[in-house]
Amino acid sequence: MIDNSILYLILACSTLIFLALRPLSVASKRFIYPPGPRALPLFGNLFEFPTSRWWFKFTELGEKFGILIHLSVAGRHIVVIKSQEIAKELLEGTSTADRPPFVMAGELMGFGISIAFIGYGERWRTYRRISHQVMSITAVQMYHEMQEKEARRLVHAFVKDPQSYREQLRFTVGRTIMDAIYGIDCATPDDTYIKVAEATLDNITHAIIPGSFVVDAVPWLKYLPYIGLPFQKHVRDGRKQVQLMVQRPFQHVLRNRENGTAKPSFTSSLLDGEIRLRETAERNDIVSWAAATMYGAAGETMLATLLNFILSMAQNPGIQQKAFAEIESVVGRQRCPNFSDQPRLPYVNALIKEVTRWRVVLPLGIPHMCRDDTQYKDYILSKGTILIPNVWSISRDPVYYKDPQVFNPERFLEEGPELDPFGFVFGFGPRTCVGKNFAINQLYIFVASLLWAFEIAPVDNKEIPNPAYSSGFVSAPVPFLCKITPRHSGVEELTKD
């Protein structure tokens, strides 16, 4: 990796070029941004940015400057939003539904065409329209049976090898998505489809983290001929892998459709033609990318949320006991929980909301960008301003939550429940998470099944200290030890395939 002094030198040159070349109209127009720390000439607030976990720094700045903070880096304006109401208002319309360019992960590695990274436009609207047909609140019921089966398989795997709960969760999350998206049943964690997808996503996730590659700060570097810079090597290998991840499972579905063995899936439903796409090639391109994005967006977020669930239970035995008692009274011990139990499990539903609030897995969501000059109250933001919702600080704000550090599902049950985290952890406005309904269902059935089957406790009855969290785009707890013991003798038998 290039060392920081060279990075800053290159950044300084690129900023000068940018300032010299930008159109006069932009330079002379009068924009009014919210308050923020003083920006240095050329560099702006570059040095305010820590190397990781920006959400803590943004929260600190919020205490000084208020609920909207303005920063700038190399001529690019950034506004960080610390209030749920303002994030909703500002990110609600299509005028702020663009995405900033992700040069490395998006343009160079080829993921920029995915639903999550692509800018606002016709192709993004098509993605959203077709995905809605198979991810709406009604449509996701088609995955219920498969999700129930995967929950039983997960429980069974935990019985067999409770120590490797993290790997089991990772594999089950991947397998469930493969099944839902492509109708592919992956037998083992070494399955090629899962391996390729995980390796590709590791690469992409690394590439998205700001500061990983110099080309994100200095986009003109992308025009350099190949001279073996670290980002160029990463692109050379990564781009091929992205194609493999998108094409292989999609071709599998096409082959199975031809020989009549395709299982129902997200991809198959889209190919069944409810969507009106003109050419087969165009249709295949759009559907294959919609499918691959789903896999990419679901894996890490679901895994991180389920790990937070395990941690919260090991740290809060009283809450776990209460949730188990509710499940036992509704489900009993003779069968596993299913979706029809859900309306009668209010405490479990509140517990899931609390897991998503207590440790948000995407602490800064995914940034939006203004498509045009945008007026908000007294501010006028220029086209291209990046808008970042500080979801982490919303989840910790005493304005919304009493004792926000405390894990307490009751906060969503009492009269006058506190702010519903499902209203912000899945994002805002037209870019809200496409897989929200699928994710909530999966969290419900996995959480209810694990609570029904196991007692999750610290090892040797010692308290589990709060683990460190990964510092990437998705924030997940680093491995921690805990003891997972079946609650009753029927668990193994009832979860046999």
Ligand code: HEM
């Ligand atoms: C607990 C699990 C999950 C969380 C917390 C989560 C959260 C988010 C957030 C914050 C965004 C950005 C929204 C915005 O820009 O305002 C997003 C986007 C997205 N999510 Fe999720 N997500 C989860 C699971 C899933 C699953 C299971 C899928 C697919 C099956 C999925 C598919 C997507 C897609 C495709 C986008 C891009 C939407 C767009 O840019 O138009 N997510 N998600």
